[in-house]
Amino acid sequence: MNKEQNTPYNYDQWFSSLTPNTKCMAAYEGSWYEAIIIETNNNAEWVKITYPSWGSSWDEKIEKSSNRLRPLTIENSEVVDEQNFLDNLAIGQQLLAESEGAWYKVEITNINGPTVTVTWLGWNSSFDEDIDMYSNRLKPLDSEHGEQYGTQNGQLNLDDICNNMIENFEELTNYIRGLEKANTLLKARIENIEKKMNINISKTNS
Numbered sequence: 001m002n003k004e005q006n007t008p009y010n011y012d013q014w015f016s017s018l019t020p021n022t023k024c025m026a027a028y029e030g031s032w033y034e035a036i037i038i039e040t041n042n043n044a045e046w047v048k049i050t051y052p053s054w055g056s057s058w059d060e061k062i063e064k065s066s067n068r069l070r071p072l073t074i075e076n077s078e079v080v081d082e083q084n085f086l087d088n089l090a091i092g093q094q095l096l097a098e099s100e101g102a103w104y105k106v107e108i109t110n111i112n113g114p115t116v117t118v119t120w121l122g123w124n125s126s127f128d129e130d131i132d133m134y135s136n137r138l139k140p141l142d143s144e145h146g147e148q149y150g151t152q153n154g155q156l157n158l159d160d161i162c163n164n165m166i167e168n169f170e171e172l173t174n175y176i177r178g179l180e181k182a183n184t185l186l187k188a189r190i191e192n193i194e195k196k197m198n199i200n201i202s203k204t205n206s
Helices: 011-016 074-087 158-205
Strands: 023-028 031-040 046-050 060-063 069-071 094-099 102-112 115-120 129-132
Touching: 094 115
Parallel strands: none
Antiparallel strands: 023 031, 023 069, 031 046, 046 060, 094 102, 102 115, 115 129
């Protein structure tokens, strides 16, 4: 594949011009993230980058031939905005997190590289969860998702939660009733089998 296809710039020339502290976009497992050049080599065959929101253990050398870097341009503005949000995540910060299609208010309790530990506000700590910050499950509190998916201005919608709990309770109750009915039928069958066995034993003894 030609590295200059779909790009309005000379890739080789741009790559050769990279210097430490230059910001760019780097591809990692199919997605693009903001990165910063921290080291170059004399032949411009590779550069070393760091991901601002990750620890130094994620720093890596990227070969020019890999085509995993591109300029930080206006075309990447949405990605950059999201990256800036993720770069500024901090312990104690409140935001929205997605769970089973709904968005809820959470608070960050720990950050380890790209992994964010959150506690769901209004729920006990047994529901705390580790979330990959690049999983698209985290949004700012002012996100439109706050009103779209069962929350209002980032607050838990208690009516929806109570309705879900009632529905789950009704399902559980019906399930238990089904088990009780099955247990009754099973006992009746066992009693019939025991009666038949006693009759056969009586006939044999007589």
